[in-house]
Amino acid sequence: MGQQEKVATSLAGAVSEEISASLTAVDAELARRYPGDPGTRQPVHTVYVPGDVFEPGTLRSWGDQALAALDEHAPDAASFAAVLGIPEELAGPVHDRVRAKLEREPVEDLRIDFEDGYGPRPDAEEDGAAARAARLVSEAYANGTAAPYMGIRMKCMEAGVRDRGIRTTDVFLTGLMAAGGLPEGLVLTLPKVTYPEQVTAFVQLLEAFEKAHGLDAGRMGFEIQIETSQSILAADGTAAVARMIDAAQGRATGLHYGTFDYSACVGVSAAYQASDHPAADHAKAVMQVAAAGTGVRVSDGSTNVLPVGPTAQVHEAWRLHYGLTRRALARAYYQGWDMHPGHLPTRYAAVYAFYREGLEPAAARLAAYVAKAGGDVMDEPATAKALSGYLLRGIDCGALDTAEVARLTGLTRADLDAFASPRRGDLTVTAP
Known part of the structure; x- marks a missing residue:
């Protein structure tokens, strides 16, 4: 090992103690504001x-x-891939994985819509629909037919519809409680936040409901929909979306981009309203930076071009949706909206191709990092975190199998979780 070096210092221990004391408040603030990703499954889409x-x-x-659309317009693997x-x-x-997904779990996240997709209705009618939604969601979780995530989008907090939105939320949540309690996969979406x-x-509304039913404080989280400039x-020139995350007091779970409301708000004409417009890219980039490290996830919006009509028209719509989804994934927007059953084949095709084509390179880089082996890329802990997160997302959505990832990396699911969310504790790598 050679001669041991003599170690000398110039500063008294009190210096370090004083510096640490001066940063105590900052340490606490960092832990509060930036806890990191929660390490739970994020759905690849939301269906309204x-x-x-x-x-x-x-x-x-x-x-x-969705299966019928595949059978009619791309009946085999070769034709689907060619499109x-x-x-x-x-x-x-x-x-094969797309078909299996559509048979097993066609929707990962469902939002029963009481906002734009529902519109203004007589109070008695919306009351009844909200109560019915609560009953059907409870029944779905009870009989095993629910999506992993389900909930409602209520009307927003603007003056004209505020009371209606509050009441619909109350009716829906009260109905869930009466039917046995809030399901683990419950998601609420607050739209048009300005x-x-x-x-x-x-x-304040959720706090009041939790107190009324004796629920743990903070039991309910919600998504914030970004639809206005x-x-x-x-x-005042500040990034309002960052202040919104803070205002949620730890309850915000996601930021969802509203393609068409936002585009219209900034004056984009209808023909050019799309999730790849520069105005959309700017908004989502701000959302992404504001949410980074907070545990709040960002979702892309939707396309309004539906895959309906003759085969040539369906293929054109499929190519558009597939391309937009792949573009979003490359930009780390791992979730989007799907507005029609015909969007499901291309949603899953884009997601599965994204993860399967990157499986072996990502697994090799992570395995080399764990083994501290050399290679043509020098990775750091942050990259290992990203590689693990990539593989975990692929497993969660059905693109990858746990066994094949373990074979290629030598890591268990617990190992991947530890790399992806180091804040859970010290990392201990075990054999699969």
Whole structure:
């Protein structure tokens, strides 16, 4: 080992103690504001269904319609891959996994919509629809037909619809409690947020409900929908979306970009309203930076081009949706909206191709990092975290199998979790 070096210092221990004491408040603030990703599953999409349209068989119907579209417009792996430009070596695995997903779990996240997709209705009608939604969601979780995540989008906190939104939320949540309690997969979406004070008001609503039912404080979280320019840039020039996350007091779970409301708000004409417009890219980039490290996840929006009509028209819509989804994934927007059953085949095709084509390179880099082996890329702990997160997302959505990831990396699911969310504790790598 050679001669041991003599170690000398110049500063007294009190210096370090004083510095640490001066940063105590900052340490606490960092831990509070930036806890890191929660390490839970993030759905690859959210499906919106109007409150009066949702039925017990809605999820299965979406899956069946998506399978029927595949059978009609791309009946085998080769034809489906040819439409989307999927490499030949991935054609079979992607096609087979898409079909299996549509048969097993066609929708990962469902939002029963009482906002734009539902519109203004007489109070008695919306009351009844909200109560019915609570009953159907409770029944779905009880009988095993629920999506992993389900909930409602209520009307926003603006003056004209505020009371209605509050009441619908109350009716829905009260119905869930009466039917046995809040499901673990419950998600609430607050739309058209313009000021942080509207987020604070929704927190106040949830706090009141939790107290009324003796629930743990903070039991309910919610998504903030970003649909106005004021939610990105406030009148004083600050990033309002960052202040909204703070106003949620730890309850914010996601930021969802509203493609068409936001585009219209900044003056983009209807023909050019899309998730890849520069205005959309700017908004989502601000959302992404504001949410980084907070545990709040960012979701892309949707396309309004539906895959319906003759085969050539369906193929064109599929290519558009597939391309937008792949573009979003490359930009680390791992979730989006799907507005039609015909979007499901291309949602899952894009997601599965994204993870399967990167499986072996990501696994090799992570295995080399763990083994401290050399290679043509010098990775750091942050990259190991990203590689683990990539593989975990692929496993969660069905693109990858736990066994094949373990074979390629030598790591267990617990190991991957530890790399992806180091804040859970010290990392101990075990054999699979």
